[in-house]
Amino acid sequence: MxxxxxxxxxxxxxxxxxxxxAETVAIIGENNSGKSNFLKAITLxxxxxxxxxxxxxxxxxxxxxxxxxxxxxxxxxxxxxxxxxxxxxxxxxxxxxxxxxxxxxxxxxxxxxxxxxxxxxxxxxxxxxxxxxxxxxxxxxxxxxxxxxxxxxxxxxxxxxxxxxxxxxxxxxxxxxxxxxxxxxxPYDTLRMFKYEALEAERDDFSKTKNQLGSKFLVDLLKDRLSDQDKLKIEKEYSHFFEALKEISDINDIINWQETSELKGAKKFFSHINILPNMPPMQSILSSVRLGYSEEELSMQGLGHRNLVLLFVLINSLLGKETDIALDVLTIEEPEAHLCINNTRLMVSFLKAFTDKNKTVQLFYSTHSTEFINKMNLKNVVVLHNGKAYSFADELEDEDFAYLAKNPNLDLFKLFFSKKCILFEGISEELLIRSYIDSKETLSDIEVLSFHKGFKKIMNIWKKVNEGSGNKLGIIRDYDNQPNAKKQHDKYNDDKEICVRTTEYYTLEPEIVNTGDNYKILKNKYGDVFGWNDMTAVQLTEAWKNAKATDMFTICKDLASGELEGFQMPKHIQDVIDFLSQESEEVL
Known part of the structure; x- marks a missing residue:
């Protein structure tokens, strides 16, 4: 359900x-976008x-x-x-x-x-x-x-x-x-079979003081796991404890003044004084238990470890072992808070195993970590921006999910929430753009992401999410002798929010060689190194393409260090960079 x-x-x-x-809901968005409000609303x-x-x-x-x-x-x-x-x-x-x-x-x-x-x-x-x-x-x-x-x-x-x-x-x-x-x-009897549990982001205070570490939640967890036979065993062991105490303490040695008393019957009276077990409520017995890690109290651990252990205990204790619950809605704010990468992955694995095991539980969580975005199940993702929500389950088709899942550098946070972002297709573009950006301090705020071909669905969602935000998206594509694809992508170009540019030539290398004086600069600089001395522009282009990323890496390294004076970026890339460099009015 x-x-x-x-x-x-x-x-x-x-x-x-x-x-x-979807079955599990991962909510992503900028600060103050409405993620916490969404989690609260779903429980109302x-x-x-x-x-x-x-x-x-x-x-x-x-x-x-x-x-x-x-x-x-x-x-x-x-x-x-x-x-x-x-x-x-x-x-x-x-x-x-x-x-x-x-x-x-x-x-x-x-x-x-x-x-x-x-x-x-x-x-x-x-x-x-x-x-x-x-x-x-x-x-x-x-x-x-x-x-x-x-x-x-x-x-x-x-x-x-x-x-x-x-x-x-x-x-x-x-x-x-x-x-x-x-x-x-x-009917009340129907509504009571549905419940929610909420773990808010403000967990730090809970994990600071020794007397709070696991007190209520650990007790609840232990109580839920105790059967009637377990409770009977605890009571018997408690009685054994008092019998041992009586034997060790010897009550007659504690109250022994009757041996010297002149009062008749004093010895007989005091012989009836005894220690009796005073079995406290199970809650009191369990309340003496505290959480620990590696034989140390949890308060001695770092903040990340404390939050990790506490979340494990909290989630298990909140859900217990009730069998009369039809649906249990569990909301968690930022489960990755204070966790290193290994512990983040441990938490991801725990939540997956937990929801797989507890079929009556539906998990909703907000996150700023890509580790909590399952590329194989992107239908889970809900994007929030400025109080508006977009569900991938509504916006994308199966082919779109397959496209995104196959993308090796999928980072939805950078894609949707960067102030300035460039999407490109290949390793050559990445090396060239990154080296150029690194050589210009004024461009340091531009995010660069590699994507496969086909940006139409991404631009659709991006425009919805970023409407009125002032954020900008640049798209750099290869022509690849596909004029229809170019026309379809150019429809999204408005030079206000999105700038789409395509190479005039088939791919990037001839675009670089035929821009400005780049042919002469490349030939003079790398003629002896790459064997380009006697090559025409066309031959140099073909040799460069066949070398794949090897020659590009050397050229880009020199570009970043300022050793290619006079080198010009291809127009389709320069247009996108200029577009992103322009100041835009941000809508708050």
Whole structure:
């Protein structure tokens, strides 16, 4: 059973998200793009008194800012009508913002028993299951009354709006609800079979002090693993401990003044004093246990090791061994935090094994690490930017996933979130571009990535993700005698966000040789070294291509060190570099 689709409306900076989801969801994005908000939002439909300590009711700050601005603008434009009762409560209700998170759930076979009360439609012969969290006014008339009082006392404008904006949107008159997607009620016994666990990024405080290391979570984990027979064995061992204590301590030696007492019967009275086992609750016994590593307390380990061990314990303890849970949503913020590369890979392996073993668990995690992006299952990826979300499961076809998976240098973070990025096709282009960039300090902020041919899908997604960001993408291609492919790629060229340039010749080498005085410069510099002295431009080009990357490496090394005075970059590459070098207005 899995969540296959989510719709988020007006939750914090997530104004309008409607995307499909894979079995495991890897959320990537820049800082402040909405990753943490997405993880919080996905858990809202599963809030119950049994599985949360946080308030199920949202607050004023949880409502999307742009939505609130639209609401306030309507209030300002209609304040005279509100004062004069020219707007009804029903009309006013249409102004009010609401927050909602709706998830579609896929179930099959025996799983359908758990979601039978969540069905709301039939599409293409399949029953649709879903639940919806909504934070909305419980009585619009109360809010209308408050707003009317505010606008009757003062004229509202942009200048004084900040003084009264919370009174114009009094969320104390809002309430939350969790219902089936069609608006019908969800039985409590059904909802309690769905739960969530959230591990936020702020784990450092937990791992600092000795008395916190593993206390609650390790105890929970141990308790979940103890059977009734295990508890009976612990109680018996506890009794044995006290018998040994009685024998060692000898209570008669502790209280022995009766031997010299003149009181008759004193010895008989004190002989009945004894030590009895006082079996504490299992919680108290287990609370004396702390986490350790290599025979040392965990507090003695480095921050990375502490976080790694703690995550292992937390994940196992949170999920326990419950058998009456239909779906357990687990969200983790930045599981790679403080981890070295080897421990990062260990965490990746652990999460994969964990989700494979626990079929009722659906994992959602945010990350800034390419190690957590599975090239063989890119359908898991959701890209967030500026509160908007794009799911690879929605945007790409099977052939596109195959294209990306075969790319040896796939780095989605650099591709989508670099301020300036160049995509190219081969090793020769990489050597030339990198050496040129290295020779110019002003170009150090340009990211360079190698990709296979066929950039159309990448540019489609890039444009969606980077709309209004001010980021720029440069595409450098070989002509390869494919005029139709050139036309298809040129359609994306706008010289504002994307610059696409293609060689005039078949590949890169003749483009270099026939640019400016490059033929003479290369022949004079490397004639003796590469045997180019008596070659024409065409012959030199062919010899260079046959040498593959060997000659290119030498030339590029000299270019980076400034030893090729007068050498010019081919026009198609220089155009892209010039495009990226231009200052652009970044939209914040």
């Amino acid at each position: 899995k969540i296959t689709h989510v719709k988020i409306r007006n939750y914090r900076n997530l104004r309008d998200i409607d995307i499909g989801l 439909p599963f809030l119950t008194d049994d599985n949360t300590y946080i308030s199920k009711k949202l607050s004023w700050i949880d409502i999307n800012n742009e939505t609130k601005k639209c609401y306030y603008k309507k209030i300002i434009l209609n304040q005279n009508k509100i004062r004069n009762d020219e707007i009804t409560v029903e009309q006013f209700a249409e102004f009010l913002p609401t927050v909602s998170v709706e998830v579609n759930i896929q179930a099959s076979g025996a799983e359908e028993y758990y979601v039978k009360d969540m069905s709301y439609a039939i599409e293409d012969g399949e029953i649709q299951y879903g639940i919806k969290y909504e934070f909305a006014p419980k009585n619009c008339a109360d809010i209308f009354r408050v707003v009317k009082e505010v606008v009757s006392q003062t004229e509202i404008n942009d200048a004084n709006l900040k003084e009264v904006k919370m009174n114009l949107l009094p969320v104390e008159y809002y309430n939350y609800s969790i219902k089936v997607s069609d608006g019908s009620n969800v």
